Amino acid sequence: MAVGTTERGALTHPDVHRLDDVNRDVLKMLTVPGKGWWMLFGMCVAGVGLFLTAWFWQIYKGIGVSGLMSPVGWGVYITTFVFWVGIAHSGTLISAILFLFRAPWRQSIYRAAEAMTVFAVMTAGLFPLIHVGRVWHAYWLIPYPNSRFLWPNFKSPLVWDVFAVTTYFTVSAVFFYLGTIPDVAAARDRATGLRRKLYSVISLGWQGTDRQWHHFGKAYIFLAALATPLVLSVHSVVSWDFAMSIVPGWHATIFAPYFVAGAIFSGVAMVITLVVPLRKIFGLEAYLTTKHFDAMAKLCLFTSLIVFYAYLSEFFLAWYSGEDPERHAFWNRLFGTYWWATWTMLVCNGFVPVMLWFKRVRHSIPALFVISIFINIGMWFERYVIVVTSLHNEYEPFAWGVYRPSIVEMSIMVGSFFWFGFWFLLFTRLLPPIAIQELKEVLPPPMRKKKSSEAAEAH
Amino acid sequence: MSAQGILASYEYLDSTVDAIENLKKAGFDDIKAYAPYPEHHIEHALGYGQSPVRVWTLVGALTGTSTAFAFTSWTSVEWPLVVGGKPIISIPAFIPIVFEMSVLFGALATVIGLFVLSKLPNVKPAVVYDPEFTAGRYGVYVEADGSRLEEARKIMNAEEPIELREGAADA
Numbered sequence: 001m002a003v004g005t006t007e008r009g010a011l012t013h014p015d016v017h018r019l020d021d022v023n024r025d026v027l028k029m030l031t032v033p034g035k036g037w038w039m040l041f042g043m044c045v046a047g048v049g050l051f052l053t054a055w056f057w058q059i060y061k062g063i064g065v066s067g068l069m070s071p072v073g074w075g076v077y078i079t080t081f082v083f084w085v086g087i088a089h090s091g092t093l094i095s096a097i098l099f100l101f102r103a104p105w106r107q108s109i110y111r112a113a114e115a116m117t118v119f120a121v122m123t124a125g126l127f128p129l130i131h132v133g134r135v136w137h138a139y140w141l142i143p144y145p146n147s148r149f150l151w152p153n154f155k156s157p158l159v160w161d162v163f164a165v166t167t168y169f170t171v172s173a174v175f176f177y178l179g180t181i182p183d184v185a186a187a188r189d190r191a192t193g194l195r196r197k198l199y200s201v202i203s204l205g206w207q208g209t210d211r212q213w214h215h216f217g218k219a220y221i222f223l224a225a226l227a228t229p230l231v232l233s234v235h236s237v238v239s240w241d242f243a244m245s246i247v248p249g250w251h252a253t254i255f256a257p258y259f260v261a262g263a264i265f266s267g268v269a270m271v272i273t274l275v276v277p278l279r280k281i282f283g284l285e286a287y288l289t290t291k292h293f294d295a296m297a298k299l300c301l302f303t304s305l306i307v308f309y310a311y312l313s314e315f316f317l318a319w320y321s322g323e324d325p326e327r328h329a330f331w332n333r334l335f336g337t338y339w340w341a342t343w344t345m346l347v348c349n350g351f352v353p354v355m356l357w358f359k360r361v362r363h364s365i366p367a368l369f370v371i372s373i374f375i376n377i378g379m380w381f382e383r384y385v386i387v388v389t390s391l392h393n394e395y396e397p398f399a400w401g402v403y404r405p406s407i408v409e410m411s412i413m414v415g416s417f418f419w420f421g422f423w424f425l426l427f428t429r430l431l432p433p434i435a436i437q438e439l440k441e442v443l444p445p446p447m448r449k450k451k452s453s454e455a456a457e458a459h
Numbered sequence: 460m461s462a463q464g465i466l467a468s469y470e471y472l473d474s475t476v477d478a479i480e481n482l483k484k485a486g487f488d489d490i491k492a493y494a495p496y497p498e499h500h501i502e503h504a505l506g507y508g509q510s511p512v513r514v515w516t517l518v519g520a521l522t523g524t525s526t527a528f529a530f531t532s533w534t535s536v537e538w539p540l541v542v543g544g545k546p547i548i549s550i551p552a553f554i555p556i557v558f559e560m561s562v563l564f565g566a567l568a569t570v571i572g573l574f575v576l577s578k579l580p581n582v583k584p585a586v587v588y589d590p591e592f593t594a595g596r597y598g599v600y601v602e603a604d605g606s607r608l609e610e611a612r613k614i615m616n617a618e619e620p621i622e623l624r625e626g627a628a629d630a
Contacts, residue, residue: 019495446595
């Protein structure tokens with residue numbers, strides 16, 4: 001990963017010379033929908049229909065239509081919740097952490113990654129509500145003064161999670177919105193009619209004056225600095241939902257860093273999955289080069305090593321602890337009822353990413369796309385393994401059981417991908433999906449006097 | 460309040476910076492610059508220091524910290540329940556909530572600070588404004604009238620602007 005200062009012209013685009021070339025290429029995406037986009041959008045609308053139908057059916061019939069039954073009270077819904085929260089993380093990594101580190105390859109992808117964060121947290125946030133069954137009581141999660149003088153138990157990791165996820169959603173949405181303001185202003189200045197009115201409202205009358213840029217730059221840095229520890233805390237808190245209990249297979253101190261690495265791993269893979277078609281549909285080859293894909297692939301490889309190391313150390317510690325329930329939990333993972341889920345996870349997250357060691361693979365966009373899909377599948381199964389295999393065999397053999405996801409659960413899980421896609425596709429058409437102003441920052445500025453760059457530098 | 464002024468659009472960054480510096484030398488103080496991206500040479504020429512946004516961030520974050528700590532403790536004391544053998548006010552168990560609220564309040568205060576300081580939302584946009592400022596041009600606006608206006612025009616013209624326009628812009 002090339003980490004350095006945001007040097008002028010650090011990222012040269014062979015087809016982009018002038019500042020307004022960026023406007024031309026990015027704003028073009030907002031005007032031409034194209035057949036590919038409409039086909040994908042149609043699919044997503046149908047999928048959202050499936051999602052809502054399944055959910056309404058569960059609300060109508062009750063939580064019994066899911067496969068959740070003692071001893072497995074957490075199943076596909078919690079698995080998918082953790083999956084989507086994890087997906088969100090790399091968006092903040094790319095937009096905030098790599099911003100603070102001044103990684104010069106982030107500019108082209110960060111807007112799409114950040115949108116992914118917002119929509120993934122939005123999707124994730126639905127799952128606890130789906131999971132609790134009686135969704136009309138969801139407001140009980142929020143501490144509010146009620147007639148019974150009852151407050152949530154602030155010592156519970158589940159309440160921490162409510163605070164972590166809602167804070168994460170709010171902060172990432174605000175961060176995302178703030179970053180789009182100057183770009184929406186750019187869209188406003190080129191648009192006509194209804195769109196112009198809409199963009200005028202969204203951009204809040206931004207004009208790019210010195211005073212606006214001055215405070216904007218500082219505010220952006222502080223938001224990035226706040227989002228950085230936030231993103232690390234959110235998946236740590238999610239991991240404590242498990243690690244704070246005494247269930248064998250969950251009760252481990254390694255969980256927080258292990259979950260955070262897994263989150264970034266799955267999230268970067270999801271960015272690749274989303275950006276490859278985006279690049280194709282909108283013809284953004286000049287902005288999303290092999291350099292970007294190479295950097296993302298390296299990030300995937302690095303986090304895959306951490307995740308695989310965590311798997312191995314979990315198995316080792318289970319053996320080393322000498323605890324029978326702990327040893328059984330991990331033996332059961334590899335060779336028990338759900339052996340197929342564990343081996344899918346190991347192959348997709350541990351073995352497939354090994355291919356990323358080769359430069360030829362990292363530079364082949366079709367190969368990266370396929371590998372990223374494997375990682376997405378593997379990371380979903382990782383959460384499934386953690387949630388389900390740990391619960392179905394706890395301490396007492398008479399209380400063991402087998403969980404089978406019902407068709408309603410699977411429909412909601414599959415539907416959530418379309419729900420996410422629905423918002424993401426709308427985003428690519430309504431807001432500039434590539435950060436216009438940040439790309440301009442890394443283009444060489446136009447100079448009248450050829451040698452004046454040193455003179456300007458001297459000021 | 461709007462006064463008479465003059466707006467120059469420039470194609471080049473160095474022309475813009477030179478125009479600002481020459482205007483400053485000639486004693487013009489009320490200069491407004493436009494740019495398609497944050498340009499620190501322009502900020503430098505205008506003599507900006509530290510942005511007070513950071514005070515908003517700090518105050519917001521500390522408000523979040525104290526609010527969350529007070530709230531978790533107060534609700535625990537109001538109806539004391541021993542959970543998991545922990546003390547009623549278990550500070551380590553409240554840290555995640557305290558942390559999240561610090562970040563939330565800090566982030567929201569930063570955005571409010573930004574809006575207040577940069578006067579957003581700007582419901583009354585400037586009358587003289589070039590839509591090219593969000594594309595690829597730089598702009599310099601100076602408020603002046605009479606002979607001062609002519610003097611500013613001369614300085615701005617020396618840097619070969621694409622366009623010069625007179626009119627009023629909101630300060």
